Amino acid sequence: MRKQNNKPGLLQPEAQPPRPHHWKPEKSAASWVKRDIETQNIVRVMAGFVISAVIIAALYFGQDVLIPLALAILLAFLLEPLVSRLKKWGLPQLPSIAIVMIFTISVLAGLGSYLGFQLKDLSQELPQYQDTIQQKLNTVKSLTSGPSAWDGAKTTFDTVESSFEGINQVEQEKGVQNVKVVGLEQSPSDAAMEWGSKILSPIATIGIVFLFVVLILISRKDLHDRLLRLLGGNLNIGTDVLDEAGQRIGTYLRMQLLVNVTYGIPMAAGLWFIGVPAAIMWGMLAVVLRFVPYVGPIISAVFPLTLAFAVDPGWNMFLWTLGLILLLELISNNIIEPWLYGESTGLTTLSIILAATFWTLIWGPIGLILSTPLTACLLVLSHYIPALGFVKVLIGSAPVLSPPERFYQRLVADEVHDALDVANAYIQQELPKKTNEEALVRKINNFYDEVAIPAICLFSQVHNTEASAEHRLRMHQGLKRFNHEFQQQYPLQTELNNPKVMCLGARWEVDVLASAMLAHGLNLKKIAACSHADALIQSRSDVLSAVPESTDIICITIFHQQPMAQIRLLNHRIRTLKPQIKLVFALLGNQSTHLRDEIERLFQPEAVVNSVNELMLNMDMLLMAQGENPAAALMHDNEAERLQALHELDLLQSELLPIYSQYIEEARQAFDVKYAQISLVDAGQVHTPASPLAEAVESPIHAAQRREESICTHLVYQNEALVIEDIQRDPRFRQYPHLARQKIRFYAGVPIQSKQGLAIGSLCILDKQVRQMSEEDLDLLKALALDLQETLSSERLRKQKLEEILRLGQPDLSQAVVTDS
Structure with missing residues (x-):
């Protein structure tokens, strides 16, 4: 028996009854919640299967109604653009629909009549080719009647077949007789009704389809609204769904029609040149049948091949027809279809x-x-x-996997060559056809920034949880091999001596491998850099003693989620041993703004960066001569040509001020930003017509900024979109006085180009808070800039025609202007 604890101030446990042998502890509330969630998931999956089965059954048993409706919707997608075009020309809706339907029915009836006459003529000519067919079949038979490797198998098959025939004969001799059931003969009236149903059923289906098409075209907006209501209360999402579905299907059908026509016309011409009868009919049949996937092209090829086989006593026509079809298939499948379809x-x-x-x-x-x-x-x-x-x-x-996830998976799977393929595919994506070295280097550093470093972050997050020892080994070895092969594939164009930057890993091997990537990126940017194979902490060698004398900056790469202790140790060690060296911390595993501010406040390094791009920009600024402006050197070799294109367009005219104001307001409202701006980069200044952010304002059309203090100067130099989510983190622009006075933190701009593709300015949006720009939003801004370019070009042409009219003394000036507009 246990002794009682009689010490004062202690609670005594109550005596509990003995537990039975089958006793189990009660489940906690969390376990019950987990079990309920699992039950709900199972019920949800089972409900999904039941709903899917009901939908499939409804599709099967309701096909008599659903098939004409689906065909009508498909045809309506094809005809709706024609109706819309007629309505834009001023015709009311009903006459537009009537004209389109009459035109469609007439075309289909004409094609059907032509095919009917061609088939009638062809059927009358076919008996003439019986001798040719028999002769060729005899030739083929004689070629296959000789001894071959299959004679033994054929003999065995014949023996087995004879045995079965003998058994059947014995059974018949024993009295077993085959019984054939003969039904009642069909009366003429029943036969007529059967043939009538076969003919009238397709005609009735076609009539129902065209009726549905007319009703859909008439009530298109009403159906659109009803589908929006079915898709839920969110009108924005519902509109996007219907617009994207209509665009995809309409584009697919129009491209399919264009592909079929580009196949059928050459086929008809080629068959006519070869001499195949009814060549135009076979081309038209190919256009129609190729709407049927996979089976249609085969059927469209069988008919002319069969006819060529029957018509020509020799084999030339058949072989030429076969060669023509194969050539057209190769061109259509490998050139025309990828070019027209895209991702339709x-x-x-x-x-x-x-x-x-x-x-x-x-x-x-x-x-x-x-x-x-x-x-x-x-x-x-x-x-x-x-x-x-x-x-x-x-x-x-x-x-389904992002580029960082694909890169990480390839390395963990020990597929380094596939990881290289991921890298090359990313780098080559969206590169201009005439790739210069600077654009390629920028793309390589973007790969490091947006693919390789995030993949290493994924690995570091699961290093001690989900990753096994084998996974860690594969990742370390894979990164080493990848770095070696990738740097051999994109080597330095010129050898750089006396490194100015030393990239070092803080604690573990992933830090070291990432520092090698940073060194490679810096060298490609013509910034001499090197790295070391060991980490600073927990290394047997003295890494700091290997820093070259020419080094001005040490960049330390850290992937730890809580790097403060490592930074404190390394900062003290480096400041003590090498006090003259500038220090940069690359916190690639932590994006916390608060942590960056805390490190800058406590240790005062030259820079704390979170990305490769930010590192490159800071290195440029740290290595730049005192007082040198980075925008001063932003001039291409074709700068004179670019300026000439800018001046020829004559965009600083007061008549254009309403156009500039309109697009500025549209951009501001669309992206919900504080400011929007149109910039035209000239030789010494940047013109910003109608901009409220201009420094010196003579008039709204002549507002301007200094070229060396404008972000648009960098955009025009790159001639591509530029997005700066936080200007205060970009060393190039955070000291610009007008941006600081207006407290601008966000910038996103796209180039305005001349017809020759030269960037003459930009359309940009700015805001006082840090923001992100999605790909969809950037595409919309590009589309707005392209629309502005077209508007300015149209206005310039209108002005030129007006000046030409005035010069020639045109009497009816107003009529000429109206005609031009």
Whole structure:
């Protein structure tokens, strides 16, 4: 028996009854919650299967109604642009629809009549080719009748077949007789009704389809509103869904029609030149049949090949026809289709094949025709409905892993060459055709910044949790091999001596490998740099003693989530041993702004950076001569040509001020920013017409800034979009006085170009708070700048024509201006 604890001030435990042998502790509330979540997930999955089964059953049993409706929607997508064009020309809606439908029916009826007459003539000529066909078949038979390697198998097959025939004969002798059931003969009236149903059923379906098309075109806006309501209360998302679905399907159908026409016309011309009868009919049939995926092209090729085989006593016509079809298929599949389609559907090849199989099983041949548009609609819905997110993963052509994730996975899988492919694909993406060295270097550093370093961050986050010892070994070895091969693939163009920057890893091997990447990026930028194979902390060698005498800056790479202790130790050691060297900390594993501010306040290094791009900019500023302005050297060799293009456009005219004000206000409202600006970069200054941020304002059209203190100078020099999420973190611009006075923190601009592609200015947005710019928003800003370019070009042409009219003394001036506009 236990002794009681009788010490004062202590609570005595209550006596508890003995536990039975089958006793188990009660489950906690967290375990019950977890079990409920798992049950809900199972129920949700089962409900999804049931709903899918119901939808598939409805599609199968309701095909008599759904197929004409789907065909009508497909045809409406093709015809709607024609109706819209007629309405823009001033015709009312109903006459526009009537004209388009009459034109469509007339074209289809004319093509059908032509095909009918051609088939009639061809059927009358076919008996003439019987002798030719028989002669060729006899030739083929004689070629295959001789001894071959398959004679033994054929003899065995014949023996087995004879044995079965003998057994059947024995059974018949024993009294076993084959019974053939003969039904009642069909009466003439029944036969007529059967043929009538076969003929009238397609005609009725076609009539229903055209009726649906007319109704869809008439009530298009009403149907649009009803679909918006079905998609939920968010009108913005619903509008995006319908617009994207309509754009994808309409683009796919128009491109498919264009591809088919570019195949059918050369096919008809080639067959006519070869001498195949009814060549135009086979070209038209190819245009129609190629709307049927996979099967259509085969059928369209069989008919002319068969006819060429039957017509020509020799083999020349058949071989020429076969060569023509193969050549057209190669050109269409490898040149025309990739050029015209692009990413019109967003579907992978495998998903298109699976969709064709599914819809063919559900709806037959019509389902095969509709498979790609219907699957494209499903893909669009998956982008906006979270419950259909798995569909986007399964059938979408967009990569499901981001570039950093793909890079990380390839290294963990010990596939270094595939990791190199990821790197090269990223670097070559969106590079200009005439790539200069500077653009290539910028793209390589962007790869380090946006792919390699984030991949290392992913690895560092799971280093002690999810990654096994084998994963860590593969990652370390893979990064070493990748660095070696990647730096050999993109070597230095000139040898750099006396390194000015030493890149060192703080504590572990990932820091060291990342520092080698930074050194490579700096060397490509013509900044002499080197790295060391050991880390500063926990290294057996004295790394600091290996720092060259020419070094001005030490850059320390750290991936630790809590790097303050490492920074305190390294800062003290380096300041003590090498007090004259500038110190930069690259916190690539931590993006905390508060941590950066704390490090700058406590240790006062020359810079604390979070990205490769920020590091490169700070290195430029730290190594720059005292008082030198980085914008002063931003001039291309074609600067004189660029300035000439700017002056020829004559954009500083007071008549253009309303246009500038309009686009500035549109950009400001669209992106919800404080300011927007149009900049025209001249030789000594940057003109900013109608801008409220201009320094010296003579008039709204002649407002200007100093060229060396304008961000747009850098944008024009790069001739590509420039986004600065936080100007205070960019050493190039944080000292610009007018930006500091206006407290501008965010900048995003795109170039305004001449017809020759020379950047003459920019359209930019600015704000007083730190922001991010998505790819969609940047594309919209580019589209707005392109629209501004076209407007300015149209205005210039209008002015030139007006001046020409005045010079020639045109009497009816107003009519000439109206005609031009």
